[in-house]
Amino acid sequence: MGLELYLDLMSQPSRAVYIFAKKNGIPFELRTVEVLKGQHLSKEFLQVNSLHRVPVLKDGDFILTESVAILIYLSIKYQTADYWYPPDLQARARVHEYLGWHADCIRGTFGVSLWTQVMAPLIGAQVPEEKVKRNRAIMDQALQQLEDKFLGDRAFLTGQQLTLADLMALEELMQPVALGYDLFEGRPRLAAWRGRVEAFLGAELCQEAHSPILSILEQAVKKTLPVPPPEAYPNMLLRIAKIP
Amino acid sequence: MGLELYLDLLSQPCRAVYIFARKNGIPFELRTVELLKGQHLSDAFAQVNPMKKVPALKDGDFTLTESVAILLYLMRKYKVPDYWYPQDLQACARVDEYLAWQHTTLRRNCLRALWHKVMLPVFLGEPVSPQMLAATLAELDETLQLLEDKFLQNKAFLIGSHISLADLVAITELMHPVGAGCQVFEGRPKLAAWRQRVEAAVGEDLFQEAHKVILKVKDSPPADPTIKQKLMPGLLAMIR
Numbered sequence: 181m182g183l184e185l186y187l188d189l190m191s192q193p194s195r196a197v198y199i200f201a202k203k204n205g206i207p208f209e210l211r212t213v214e215v216l217k218g219q220h221l222s223k224e225f226l227q228v229n230s231l232h233r234v235p236v237l238k239d240g241d242f243i244l245t246e247s248v249a250i251l252i253y254l255s256i257k258y259q260t261a262d263y264w265y266p267p268d269l270q271a272r273a274r275v276h277e278y279l280g281w282h283a284d285c286i287r288g289t290f291g292v293s294l295w296t297q298v299m300a301p302l303i304g305a306q307v308p309e310e311k312v313k314r315n316r317a318i319m320d321q322a323l324q325q326l327e328d329k330f331l332g333d334r335a336f337l338t339g340q341q342l343t344l345a346d347l348m349a350l351e352e353l354m355q356p357v358a359l360g361y362d363l364f365e366g367r368p369r370l371a372a373w374r375g376r377v378e379a380f381l382g383a384e385l386c387q388e389a390h391s392p393i394l395s396i397l398e399q400a401v402k403k404t405l406p407v408p409p410p411e412a413y414p415n416m417l418l419r420i421a422k423i424p
Numbered sequence: 425m426g427l428e429l430y431l432d433l434l435s436q437p438c439r440a441v442y443i444f445a446r447k448n449g450i451p452f453e454l455r456t457v458e459l460l461k462g463q464h465l466s467d468a469f470a471q472v473n474p475m476k477k478v479p480a481l482k483d484g485d486f487t488l489t490e491s492v493a494i495l496l497y498l499m500r501k502y503k504v505p506d507y508w509y510p511q512d513l514q515a516c517a518r519v520d521e522y523l524a525w526q527h528t529t530l531r532r533n534c535l536r537a538l539w540h541k542v543m544l545p546v547f548l549g550e551p552v553s554p555q556m557l558a559a560t561l562a563e564l565d566e567t568l569q570l571l572e573d574k575f576l577q578n579k580a581f582l583i584g585s586h587i588s589l590a591d592l593v594a595i596t597e598l599m600h601p602v603g604a605g606c607q608v609f610e611g612r613p614k615l616a617a618w619r620q621r622v623e624a625a626v627g628e629d630l631f632q633e634a635h636k637v638i639l640k641v642k643d644s645p646p647a648d649p650t651i652k653q654k655l656m657p658g659l660l661a662m663i664r
Contacts, residue, residue, distance in 0.1 A: 230573075230574060231570070231574065242514055242517075244517050244518075244521055245521055245525070246520070246521045246524035246525055247524070248520060248524040249517050249518075249520035249521040249523075249524050252516075252517065252520050253513065253517040253520070256513055256516075257513060269497065269500055269501055270486055270497075272496075272500070273488050273493050273494075273496065273497040274488075274493075276490065276492055276493035276496050276497075277488055277489055277490045277493040279490075279492075279493075280489075280490030280491065280492045280493050280527070281475070281489075281490055283524070283527035283528060284527065287527075287528060288528060318661075325475070329474060329475065
């Protein structure tokens with residue numbers, strides 16, 4: 181069996197892995213795990229990842245979780261172009277510096293709007309307005325740092341070339357955008373960066389990877405989204421309760 | 425100017441960087457940034473790291489923040505033994521996997537355990553509700569279980585038969601709740617045996633030296649009001 185990727189394109193790290201593999205012509209079998217349908221809780225998926233999380237890579241007997249680890253693994257194994265994960269000592273350190281900050285300040289914050297606006301209502305739960313406002317404020321603060329400290333006057337987040345950092349960042353930022361918070365509005369530098377990243381990745385690939393999340397509000401209004409099975413409720417409620 | 429490391433051994437990622445540099449004989453100037461005195465908020469330190477966080481590395485003109493980035497930079501620049509971050513594709517992927525996982529789980533839980541149990545009530549005089557403390561400790565407990573079941577399993581170290589960056593980053597985290605008086609290793613013989621192996625691999629003396637500050641943090645005198653005022657906004661954001 182060749183390379184298999186377990187993904188849900190609703191999930192931002194899954195999209196980063198998907199785009200990376202597609203863009204680099206890496207052959208893989210797509211195993212879609214629909215989180216909304218509770219497929220990540222199935223016995224089959226449990227065999228692949230006992231933590232019930234996507235993305236997961238399966239390469240023969242080797243199973244790997246965590247998007248950053250997967251991206252680095254793919255970049256080494258398939259010898260993708262240097263710019264993704266530059267071998268230069270300082271340039272690579274900049275990518276890791278961004279990814280470290282991203283794990284603390286972006287991840288966990290930019291996914292909240294999907295939960296407050298779509299996931300919680302789907303199971304009849306509600307996120308207090310105060311938490312929604314707080315999340316927005318934390319996002320704005322992170323965006324300011326992203327623009328000032330990382331992007332600065334550069335073309336991409338860690339320098340003049342696109343890296344894994346840009347891909348990870350764009351996918352997180354797409355989450356609130358899909359939920360109606362156009363965070364690029366009023367931030368011309370960040371908007372221009374998005375344009376460069378999307379142009380580099382290719383409009384067609386971006387559209388393909390982003391279309392499920394970009395249509396989620398519409399699907400929620402039309403009530404065409406799958407309703408999560410009861411066994412998914414406890415984890416979902418816990419996740420909602422943990423929103424700071 | 426050679427390599428400078430801006431650290432406070434109170435912070436768990438700083439301890440990982442400190443132990444890594446010392447253990448591998450990497451020469452550096454230690455620049456201590458005392459967090460409990462608010463030195464990370466000073467203008468002088470903002471020149472080094474505008475994010476006002478430790479650890480930070482300065483190597484000539486090159487300034488780098490974020491502990492994982494610093495550890496990987498030192499590992500590559502100073503050609504340390506391979507086991508810290510193996511060349512082998514799958515083995516290094518396992519280190520990357522752990523380092524990514526801990527960021528949003530163990531790191532958060534260990535930090536909150538220390539602040540909710542000791543630093544907020546004792547050092548800052550800010551009471552923490554029993555419910556909140558119980559929730560924090562329960563979450564920590566769950567994560568420790570995952571560390572044991574999913575990562576350590578029956579191996580000597582988290583990735584295999586040798587110590588790696590993963591073990592170093594993990595043990596320095598766990599010493600945070602230990603410093604707060606949590607029984608992290610009690611009832612977890614596998615994790616306790618692993619801790620002994622990690623300490624032995626690092627060297628007892630170095631391990632003790634790096635953890636002196638955190639193991640005494642419970643006895644810190646209460647902060648004076650000006651320091652408290654200075655620290656509170658950043659703290660609230662950190663342990664939210």
